Amino acid sequence: MKIIDAHSHIDYISHNVQTGVVATVCCATCESEWQNLINITNVDKNVYGAFGVHPWFVADIKDGFELRLENLLKSNDSFMIGEIGLDKYKPDMDKQIDVFQKQFEIAIKLKRSVFLHCVGAWDKILHILKQYKKSELPTIVAHGFNGSVEILDTLINNGNVFISFNKVVPEYIQNTPINKILVETDGKNNIVLSDMVDKISNIKSENNAGEIIYENTLKVLQNG
Numbered sequence: 001m002k003i004i005d006a007h008s009h010i011d012y013i014s015h016n017v018q019t020g021v022v023a024t025v026c027c028a029t030c031e032s033e034w035q036n037l038i039n040i041t042n043v044d045k046n047v048y049g050a051f052g053v054h055p056w057f058v059a060d061i062k063d064g065f066e067l068r069l070e071n072l073l074k075s076n077d078s079f080m081i082g083e084i085g086l087d088k089y090k091p092d093m094d095k096q097i098d099v100f101q102k103q104f105e106i107a108i109k110l111k112r113s114v115f116l117h118c119v120g121a122w123d124k125i126l127h128i129l130k131q132y133k134k135s136e137l138p139t140i141v142a143h144g145f146n147g148s149v150e151i152l153d154t155l156i157n158n159g160n161v162f163i164s165f166n167k168v169v170p171e172y173i174q175n176t177p178i179n180k181i182l183v184e185t186d187g188k189n190n191i192v193l194s195d196m197v198d199k200i201s202n203i204k205s206e207n208n209a210g211e212i213i214y215e216n217t218l219k220v221l222q223n224g
């Protein structure tokens with residue numbers, strides 16, 4: 001079985017340590033990590049880089065970050081956008097929204113996949129997504145999904161959204177089509193992806209779950 005970790009960070013390259021994991025998506029969280037992540041992707045072709053500013057770190061943003069982000073993405077067709085989003089439990093929601101929208105606009109313009117962090121703010125994210133035509137929306141990965149089943153349904157039925165899990169919650173798995181499921185460590189070494197895939201395979205009664213999840217992740221990496 002081949003597995004791609006759909007969401008990690010630069011300090012945890014899953015395929016170096018986990019059996020069955022062949023590639024890792026590393027999400028930057030702030031601009032000071034971008035160069036480090038570029039260096040890693042230059043050396044290891046199985047690391048896929050997503051660049052952005054995480055909602056926890058919007059206070060540290062320097063002027064012009066969005067231009068630097070756009071130029072960085074233009075310099076490499078395989079780079080994606082992440083980790084971006086909104087978090088109700090972190091300060092300055094207005095700035096979080098502004099920073100998220102700027103980065104999301106770049107994803108639309110350059111047609112790059114987005115790795116989305118959303119905690120307690122699905123109403124705001126869905127409101128923003130509704131401002132765009134479905135056909136304009138980039139591929140979106142809702143990472144570490146923790147919303148309601150209603151929101152899960154809305155996401156699955158609205159555009160090109162994949163749901164990425166770092167734990168197996170049967171209710172979520174039952175309500176997510178197998179062709180929308182990804183698995184991730186979120187940079188945590190106690191999350192064993194091959195175990196997760198086995199559990200998902202059981203819940204879905206789908207022997208090919210591992211292969212399908214792998215193919216789902218490839219679609220995201222190909223920005224489609």
Ligand SMILES: [Zn+2]
Binds near residue numbers: 007009186
């Ligand atoms: Zn993360």
